[in-house]
Amino acid sequence: MGIRLQSIRIKGFRGFKNIEVDFENTTVLVGTNNAGKTTLLKALQIALTNTHFISNDDFYYCEEHIDDTIIIDTLFVPINENGVSDKFDEQWADVFKAERIGITEDRQIMAFRTIIKEHNKTFRKKQYYIDQWESFFDSATYWYEYEYENELSFYFDEIPFFYLEANRDILEDIKSKSSYLGRILSSLEFTNEDKQKIEQLISELNDATIASSDILSDLQMTLEELDTAMDNPNNSVQLTPFTKKVRDLNKGIRINYSEFSMDYHGMGTRSWSSLLVLKSFLNLNEKVYLANEKPYFPIIAIEEPESHLHPNAQKKLYSQINNIVGQKFISTHSNYIASGADLFEIRSILKIEPQIKIGKLNLTALTDEERRKIERQVINTRGELFFSKVVILCEGETEEQSLPMLIEKKLNLSFVSLGINIVGINGGGNYFPFIYFCESLGIKWLILSDGEEAILKKIKKDIIKLQGLEVRPENFTLPNNVVYFDNGEDFERHLINNNYKEEIEETLKKLYGENLDEVIMSKHGTLLKRQPTSEKCGECNQFIFEDVLRIYNTEEGKLEAYNDLLSAKKTMYPPILSQKIFDSNKPLPPKINDLIEKINDLLNPNTDAEN
Incomplete structure (x- = not known):
């Protein structure tokens, strides 16, 4: 115990x-x-x-x-x-x-x-x-x-209480008698027998060293003239290249690592060594207390x-x-x-001005699988979230690449300097581990979501679970920190529908070439997907599927083509299009603007974002 x-x-x-x-x-x-x-x-x-x-x-x-x-x-x-x-x-x-x-x-x-x-x-x-x-x-x-x-x-x-500050250095510890290393060395103890044996070995080592060196031998002989000058023939001069007494061993100690003195190593090695010296100091103390049958x-x-x-x-x-x-x-x-x-x-x-809040993860409310998801999906891959002021959760890589530049355009500061982290969760089914993590640790969070009904329903379920409510998703209103595109839009379609057609065309030409219209028409009439009809097969009683073709030869169809072409280059287009939006004088798309204003409100609760 x-x-x-x-x-x-x-x-x-x-x-x-x-x-x-x-x-x-x-x-x-x-x-x-x-x-x-x-x-x-x-x-x-x-x-x-x-x-x-x-x-x-x-x-x-x-x-x-x-x-x-x-x-x-x-x-x-x-x-x-x-x-x-x-x-x-x-x-x-x-x-x-x-x-x-x-x-x-x-x-x-x-x-x-x-x-x-x-x-x-x-x-x-x-x-x-x-x-x-x-x-x-x-x-x-x-x-x-x-x-x-x-x-x-x-x-x-x-x-006992021990405080190890961030600024620590084993070289400074060697110099200081009050350091943990100094205290270890000053507590060296030997039996009389061991002490005599060690000091005899040191004496022999000193004699052998001097005898092996003409320079040291001559130096010692010359210094012996001190007896005559001082008229004190009973005293003699000794050179001791190595410490003479056991009690002085700590004065000349050196620590080498990889055959080099600590003087030649960087601060990382020296700092780590200082921490390990404290560990040794505590281990030695524990042995003393245990030997005396005392708790420590x-x-x-x-x-x-x-x-x-x-x-x-x-x-x-x-x-x-x-x-x-x-x-x-x-x-x-x-x-x-x-x-x-x-x-x-x-x-x-x-x-959180004007106070400080303490957060912790309440694991008793989670299943084993939910804990594993937090470890795998959040901590193991997104450990930087521990140090965030605001976390923005979004559908995927597109938003994750685009939002940093759009935030900078609106707030005139980089998202990193603001303490913002943006996480693409790769689909609408993985929000819970992130929002539970953020909520538990007191980190402010926002969601930017596609407007598909199935995705919004899943988000509602996650937030209902987070808040411990007993309510059906259809009876639940999403909170203010969830921003979602209207009418089933996704990120690409929202840009298309909000005055960024010209920038999107320029982006697509950069990706697909100047003959963009030809690329679009080459895909016109091809299979887009297969979807079930309301009719069933008389033999197998399964719904009959029909082919849905791409219709790109109308003005609305051309916009659909833009959306499809962007979606096909999700990993490539965001930085190009974001730069074009950043360079334009147009207002940001409304949902993006709404999201960034909420970010600003969280970071600066008493100020408004610049228009």
Whole structure:
């Protein structure tokens, strides 16, 4: 049995006005820059260590409110192989002592409150024992409105906290006695017998080195004249190319990788090495505690472990970190690390002005197949969605290639800089894994869909399921974040019907040649498809099919030909046509314009897109 830091509540710290986050044994924090990932790790550091680093800028403020108090509550629970258990085992109960163990819902807990306030132009930190973990919000009362009087500091040797910042370098660790590497080396211990044996070997190595070098031998003989000059014949001079005493071994240590010193390696290797040194440090500490029959549960916060590493190396990082003893909190911008975690370990942090929201995937509401679809279709292939502000889901490759340029035309900014991701899902039957993923993690999403009735019905079913409603699709109205083409149109037909005939003709000529009319007429009268009639065969009782031919010799037929020719070149025409639309002075097609205005409203809720 063991323990887990189950939850943290934060009020008034930096961008956190009032949030609660629950944790796993390993928790991966994802989100855009400046969303609050580092703030959450720093809140852990304040609550779980004796130090604090508070300034006036660390107190939450917005236009209408400024906090003068930081409150951080932390909750520890007992766990076993099946998850959260009812009581702490004997070892941890002995560590916490009876006065620190509370009861909530008939389960033992160990919870603390940390309060920081300004006092005489300095910041004072106090901590209090929490006997019962209250609801985050109950009726009209928030968690932070409850007061506790039993002042006890949170400090346990058995629960040390370690913070590994993004800027780390094994070369700096070698120089610093206070680094994890320095602390490992300074704790070197040998038996007297081993110590004498090693020092004798070092002495022999020094003598052999000097004897083998005329330069060193001459240098030593010359330095011996120091005895005469100082009139101190009882002293002698020794050259020691290698450290003389075991206690000094750490001073000259070098770490080589691939036969080269770390000085010759890049920041990726040096950063990764620094992380692995922490892993070794924790392993050594665990052995000491186990040898003394004491529990050991370090809590480790790691910022951007992917720093300077190429993608293949990043893919290996999660498993290495996950195997470190204790509880781990990883903040990352790497979709490779996020993809390596289990779905239930992900926590998204989103800055939705003026507050910050926490998202997580609720897997209990999904079937095994739905979980696999999220892993296969979303995370394994679209890991960048973890870091999106807005996700646009569309039918396929055509829209996926075209929309970035059309968004830039409307908003005068690239979709990447706006934090937008566009995903073609290759048909109308695959929306649910994406919308469930986005909704769970608090990522705003929009759908741009063809107007076919069957596709719209499937979208309705997916959203009904997402919202947990009991309603038939025909009685359900699609929400405002679903934009679909009217009258059964698709993307190509919508462009044709909205004043982009000239641009489409130019695009088709670029793809099919200048003799476009001849290409169209060569297909006139050919088989388009076979469709069932209302009549049945008298012998087999099956519906009789009839051939539907292409009719391209009318004005309407010519537009149909344009649509068919575009559809036949779905992977080729979007960038050509999008550029022509971008260069034109015409307004965007209405449904595209509607979609982009909704994007702008999501990104800038108090402003309107330029016309």
